Amino acid sequence: MAPSTLPETPTLGKVHSGIPESLLHKATSAKAAVYDGKTVSDKIPLKRGLPIPQGISEKAFLSAIDELRTAIGAENVELNDKEVNNGWYMEHPNTHDMMPLFDVEEFIASAVVYPGSVQEVQIIVRWANKHLIPIFPISIGRNLGYGGSAPRVRGSVTIDLGRRMNKILDINAEDYTCLVEPGVTFYALYEELQKRGLGDKMWIDTPDLGGGSVLGNTLDRGVGYTPYGDHWAVHSGLEVVLPKGEVVRTGMGGLEGSNTWQCFPYGFGPYSDGIFSQSNYGIVTKMGMALMPNPGGFESFMYTFQNESDLAPLMEIIRPLRIANILENVAQLRHGLQTLSIQGFPRAKYFKGKGQMPESIYREELKKTKTGDHAWVYYGMSYGPANIRKFKLDIVDAEFHKIPGCRKIDSKTLPAGEYFWSRDRIASGTPDLEELRWVNWMPNGGHIAFSPVSPIRGIDAERLFALAKQRHAEAGIDLMPAFCVGLREMHIIVEIVFDAQDADMKQKAEKCLRDMIDDAARLGYGEYRTHLALMDQVAGTYNWNDGALMKFNNTLKDALDPRGILAPGRCGIWPARYRQRGWELKGGEKRVEGDGVGPQPGGNKI
Numbered sequence: 001m002a003p004s005t006l007p008e009t010p011t012l013g014k015v016h017s018g019i020p021e022s023l024l025h026k027a028t029s030a031k032a033a034v035y036d037g038k039t040v041s042d043k044i045p046l047k048r049g050l051p052i053p054q055g056i057s058e059k060a061f062l063s064a065i066d067e068l069r070t071a072i073g074a075e076n077v078e079l080n081d082k083e084v085n086n087g088w089y090m091e092h093p094n095t096h097d098m099m100p101l102f103d104v105e106e107f108i109a110s111a112v113v114y115p116g117s118v119q120e121v122q123i124i125v126r127w128a129n130k131h132l133i134p135i136f137p138i139s140i141g142r143n144l145g146y147g148g149s150a151p152r153v154r155g156s157v158t159i160d161l162g163r164r165m166n167k168i169l170d171i172n173a174e175d176y177t178c179l180v181e182p183g184v185t186f187y188a189l190y191e192e193l194q195k196r197g198l199g200d201k202m203w204i205d206t207p208d209l210g211g212g213s214v215l216g217n218t219l220d221r222g223v224g225y226t227p228y229g230d231h232w233a234v235h236s237g238l239e240v241v242l243p244k245g246e247v248v249r250t251g252m253g254g255l256e257g258s259n260t261w262q263c264f265p266y267g268f269g270p271y272s273d274g275i276f277s278q279s280n281y282g283i284v285t286k287m288g289m290a291l292m293p294n295p296g297g298f299e300s301f302m303y304t305f306q307n308e309s310d311l312a313p314l315m316e317i318i319r320p321l322r323i324a325n326i327l328e329n330v331a332q333l334r335h336g337l338q339t340l341s342i343q344g345f346p347r348a349k350y351f352k353g354k355g356q357m358p359e360s361i362y363r364e365e366l367k368k369t370k371t372g373d374h375a376w377v378y379y380g381m382s383y384g385p386a387n388i389r390k391f392k393l394d395i396v397d398a399e400f401h402k403i404p405g406c407r408k409i410d411s412k413t414l415p416a417g418e419y420f421w422s423r424d425r426i427a428s429g430t431p432d433l434e435e436l437r438w439v440n441w442m443p444n445g446g447h448i449a450f451s452p453v454s455p456i457r458g459i460d461a462e463r464l465f466a467l468a469k470q471r472h473a474e475a476g477i478d479l480m481p482a483f484c485v486g487l488r489e490m491h492i493i494v495e496i497v498f499d500a501q502d503a504d505m506k507q508k509a510e511k512c513l514r515d516m517i518d519d520a521a522r523l524g525y526g527e528y529r530t531h532l533a534l535m536d537q538v539a540g541t542y543n544w545n546d547g548a549l550m551k552f553n554n555t556l557k558d559a560l561d562p563r564g565i566l567a568p569g570r571c572g573i574w575p576a577r578y579r580q581r582g583w584e585l586k587g588g589e590k591r592v593e594g595d596g597v598g599p600q601p602g603g604n605k606i
């Protein structure tokens with residue numbers, strides 16, 4: 001579709017997952033740029049027909065779907081039997097991975113259901129148990145780079161919680177907390193605070209893009225960029241529908257009438273919240289979250305460093321400053337090539353050759369940008385009144401300048417459209433829509449991340465950067481790492497941008513990712529989060545003591561979900577019926593399915 005004929009992106013006033021009015025102009029131009037880079041139509045008819053999950057006949061499946069329609073309303077159950085429709089970030093599909101590494105009909109749902117209440121979620125779960133149909137919950141489904149809305153098992157029924165369960169149930173302006181349903185996006189929570197006149201008093205913490213759900217992002221242990229950036233660490237209280245249909249509330253929510261659910265996460269007894277993040281043990285229907293008091297002022301800063309070899313000494317400087325909270329937020333140290341790609345132009349504008357873009361070319365191009373030539377750029381923010389900020393910023397300035405060639409970029413020289421201001425908004429709790437720009441690097445741009453964690457040390461940064469550099473060079477893929485610095489650890493996020501229509505490039509991308517995961521594991525590093533296609537491999541690297549952790553995970557899975565219906569395979573955790581049947585993806589496969597499912601242990605009766 002020509003960018004000029006694109007329909008307008010729906011706003012929050014129209015749909016729960018929409019864009020705020022204030023960002024509509026950005027959505028319009030971001031969407032035009034995405035569609036400018038598409039070489040194929042969005043809508044493709046299904047080649048293989050309705051994707052029925054293994055272990056059930058088409059007839060039995062369709063009759064089960066009819067039963068579900070009767071139970072929760074025909075309008076709340078949609079079969080996925082016609083086409084895939086890719087869309088883009090703001091108008092994304094809820095049936096499949098729109099940036100697939102494999103054929104688009106591999107990680108794909110057979111149907112999507114839209115529960116409107118906790119009771120309806122329970123009905124769906126009991127229905128899945130009765131018919132042994134795999135189900136896969138999503139909140140918004142914008143977990144892009146990690147699989148989006150796609151289920152791990154082909155033909156699973158997706159439970160799209162966000163469409164009808166999207167209320168902000170509480171904002172408590174005394175405790176600085178909120179309680180949300182799955183379909184509340186960072187955009188929506190931000191807008192509601194402004195509407196209630198609380199925006200000056202309290203901040204949210206937002207990821208790079210604000211369209212994901214607060215609840216889904218937190219369950220997948222996503223991060224944002226204010227001092228409250230570790231979302232899981234600042235949540236308090238979950239309500240969960242368990243795989244057999246019971247409902248539990250965790251922490252203080254276990255005490256009838258408690259007013260402390262969103263203030264004290266632990267309650268009494270075992271702290272159970274952990275088993276519901278990055279797992280397949282429950283469907284979360286409510287979550288509490290802390291909001292940050294307005295710190296009374298903020299100031300973004302940006303420094304550049306000239307040499308790739310500055311990485312290690314810089315990390316040695318960053319660590320003590322970060323642990324002492326002189327560097328206060330989850331800041332980013334980005335590679336220079338990312339400064340170029342975030343300009344939003346296709347790589348072909350700068351270089352038409354195959355393989356990696358030569359360093360000499362992007363360094364020349366960087367000279368023409370407002371940031372100038374550099375190997376690394378640090379984006380940070382200082383919080384509080386001016387005198388308190390000055391105290392911290394002076395220390396940072398003196399420490400960073402110990403690296404020869406370090407330059408502080410004067411933000412007053414940067415025009416309003418400069419990416420720096422997007423980081424400024426995000427680090428001060430205002431969700432934005434600019435991070436997509438680097439996906440335009442490739443036509444039909446898809447992305448997938450390698451995301452290991454390590455201590456904030458020079459030697460660790462150097463090792464991880466070196467292995468990523470080597471594997472990217474072998475694969476001929478441009479390397480654009482970013483280091484996100486938490487309190488005592490850093491995530492290195494290496495996003496591979498690929499052409500989703502280029503099978504050869506996707507194969508190379510997969511090999512590069514798998515090699516990096518193995519290399520990192522050999523050196524003692526593991527990933528904090530991963531794409532559906534890589535979950536088995538990553539889970540397999542956490543194998544201390546003969547895989548004791550996965551044995552424990554399997555014990556929990558069998559106890560909580562004996563019929564194995566909830567998100568089989570998510571995070572490498574397979575129900576008993578799927579084990580030893582070739583469902584694990586090890587690399588090089590063309591199909592994501594295993595060889596059938598076993599009988600229900602203990603018979604098929606519930």
Ligand code: ADP
Binds near residue numbers: 220
């Ligand atoms: P977002 O809302 O950020 O777009 P998604 O809805 O894509 O995130 O969810 C991210 C991941 O977390 C998904 O893979 C999904 O399986 C899991 N997830 C999302 N919502 C829930 C939920 N309410 N209960 C259990 N797991 C969930």
